[in-house]
Amino acid sequence: MAIEMLKGLPFSVDRWSPKSSTKRHHFLTHAHKDHTQGISTYASYPIYCSQITKTLVLQHYPQLEGSFFVGIEVGQCIVIKDSDGDFTVTAFDANHCPGALMFLYEGKFGNILHTGDCRLTIECLQQLLLKYVGTPGKEPKCQIDCIFLDCTFGQSPLKMPSNQSAIQQIINCIWKHPQAPTVYLTCDLLGHEEILVHVSQTFGCKIYVNKAKTPECFQALELMVPEILSEDPSSRFQLFDGFPKLYQRAEAKIAEARSDSQHEPLIIRASAQWYACDDGTSDIERRKKERCDQPVRDIFGVWHICYSIHSSKEELEWALQLLAPKWVVSTTPSCKAMELDYVKRRSNQHRNFDDPFWQLLGFTMDAVSEVNAEKAPDVVEVSSSPLIKSNAQDYVDNSQSMTASFSICRQSHLSPPRKTAPVTLFGRARLGLSGSYFKHEEKEPILDNDSVFRGSDELEVISFKKEEVVVKAGKTLAVSEVLDIRSKEEILMHTETEYCISESAVGLSKRYNPSLRKIYRSMNVPVPRPLPSLVELLNAAKRARRRL
Numbered sequence: 001m002a003i004e005m006l007k008g009l010p011f012s013v014d015r016w017s018p019k020s021s022t023k024r025h026h027f028l029t030h031a032h033k034d035h036t037q038g039i040s041t042y043a044s045y046p047i048y049c050s051q052i053t054k055t056l057v058l059q060h061y062p063q064l065e066g067s068f069f070v071g072i073e074v075g076q077c078i079v080i081k082d083s084d085g086d087f088t089v090t091a092f093d094a095n096h097c098p099g100a101l102m103f104l105y106e107g108k109f110g111n112i113l114h115t116g117d118c119r120l121t122i123e124c125l126q127q128l129l130l131k132y133v134g135t136p137g138k139e140p141k142c143q144i145d146c147i148f149l150d151c152t153f154g155q156s157p158l159k160m161p162s163n164q165s166a167i168q169q170i171i172n173c174i175w176k177h178p179q180a181p182t183v184y185l186t187c188d189l190l191g192h193e194e195i196l197v198h199v200s201q202t203f204g205c206k207i208y209v210n211k212a213k214t215p216e217c218f219q220a221l222e223l224m225v226p227e228i229l230s231e232d233p234s235s236r237f238q239l240f241d242g243f244p245k246l247y248q249r250a251e252a253k254i255a256e257a258r259s260d261s262q263h264e265p266l267i268i269r270a271s272a273q274w275y276a277c278d279d280g281t282s283d284i285e286r287r288k289k290e291r292c293d294q295p296v297r298d299i300f301g302v303w304h305i306c307y308s309i310h311s312s313k314e315e316l317e318w319a320l321q322l323l324a325p326k327w328v329v330s331t332t333p334s335c336k337a338m339e340l341d342y343v344k345r346r347s348n349q350h351r352n353f354d355d356p357f358w359q360l361l362g363f364t365m366d367a368v369s370e371v372n373a374e375k376a377p378d379v380v381e382v383s384s385s386p387l388i389k390s391n392a393q394d395y396v397d398n399s400q401s402m403t404a405s406f407s408i409c410r411q412s413h414l415s416p417p418r419k420t421a422p423v424t425l426f427g428r429a430r431l432g433l434s435g436s437y438f439k440h441e442e443k444e445p446i447l448d449n450d451s452v453f454r455g456s457d458e459l460e461v462i463s464f465k466k467e468e469v470v471v472k473a474g475k476t477l478a479v480s481e482v483l484d485i486r487s488k489e490e491i492l493m494h495t496e497t498e499y500c501i502s503e504s505a506v507g508l509s510k511r512y513n514p515s516l517r518k519i520y521r522s523m524n525v526p527v528p529r530p531l532p533s534l535v536e537l538l539n540a541a542k543r544a545r546r547r548l
Helices: 051-060 122-126 163-175 193-203 215-224 246-259 283-289 313-323 333-339 341-347 356-361 386-396 479-483 488-494 514-522 534-547
Strands: 011-013 025-027 047-049 069-071 077-080 087-093 101-107 110-114 146-149 183-186 237-239 266-270 302-305 327-330 462-465 468-471 476-478
Touching (some): 047 051, 051 069, 146 313, 163 193, 163 266, 163 302, 183 246, 193 237, 246 266, 246 302, 313 341, 327 333, 327 341
Parallel strands (some): 025 047, 047 069, 183 237, 183 266
Antiparallel strands (some): 087 101, 462 468, 468 476
């Protein structure tokens, strides 16, 4: 699923929504359905994409007007006129599927590379402009300000073979099963055509595709590789749709052959997803998945080959080392770019808040104060502008898509001046908004004789020890005093500790003062739910000890 572009950018990429429709220029990287969702409703001129992508999209969405599209091909550089300043766009091969492109934008907003879905092999990187590609240990002449990166396998340690090697594994697997009367190839995804072509050429046979069952796949293959298609349902090589219920259908095919005393069919699935997914996997299966250099047969009788049209983690690391971008934005869910070593190292480096990307976000540097011992080393004070709130809300409201994660700044908490409610674009959502993709952890209160009560990293820490309660601000209260105070908020007020809003808004009582409520309403933020009173917590702890 694609992500919304920042409000300060005049273009959108692979995103079709009410917000993206307000952009003046639209780009489509490729024709996979998760990147064209909503295009029939929100498409508007101009949409820049390759000719193959345009043709495939019009096949899927015949109600669209062909006049919406503007062609751009690999290696082509075009200048786009815009009211906020002209910018250039260069297209590169994304090494993903037919017609898939990466886009390099150069303008007053900086240099931005959007990879779409891609597999960044060395060959793929070599096609980029030399000024943006460095060498190991040496940064490029021109630096990319931000890269919107496909991190599908950013968390997986898989050592993926090259696609050429994976195709050879498929061919070897077929050679080793000459007795198989039928070979079913689960290669119905756009981007698997190369497999079908090599199999057809190697064995001199065409491949049967059921036009009635898989019309879109048939249309795509008929457009790109019509010479390999067969209309004979008795052909030895047949396309086998991967979903739904692949394993049930595979078992049924094998059981049917056994009941007829026939040789089992050969069912091959070319995908890296099986290798990357560990859900419900036995130890034996997990050990099998560690071998990506040879076909592996699962318990259902399906042979798996690790064929990927997305970058491996190793390839992502190598690409980032050569491109050396200032920022990395993950276009895939769960902030997967955060697992990359390059991103982790960059997250601790000093930020230049005068660069175009920061200005694009709407941040202006008031002062960078020295961080005291209690603050994280990457916390800085910045002043806010209206664009900050709008950009932050853009990412929070992106509830129908996989979130964009500003991965390089996973640990950074960008704090406006003291009297302004905190806004965090990176990492955890500080405001606890519903629908936020930057999920925060709510720590369960712990209460014991020598335990610590924690609501949030930003609230004061209170330690309960037998006959007294010690507040971090330095004030010590007797238990009898505490019992008269119904909430942590009142303890903080009682000790004249400065009031602040928590990261997840946990720990505030029902009795909010009017000014605090006004702050939440002005930011369209729901008032946080309260914690139980201290009396309730103390009584709950006593009851728990009695049960023990």
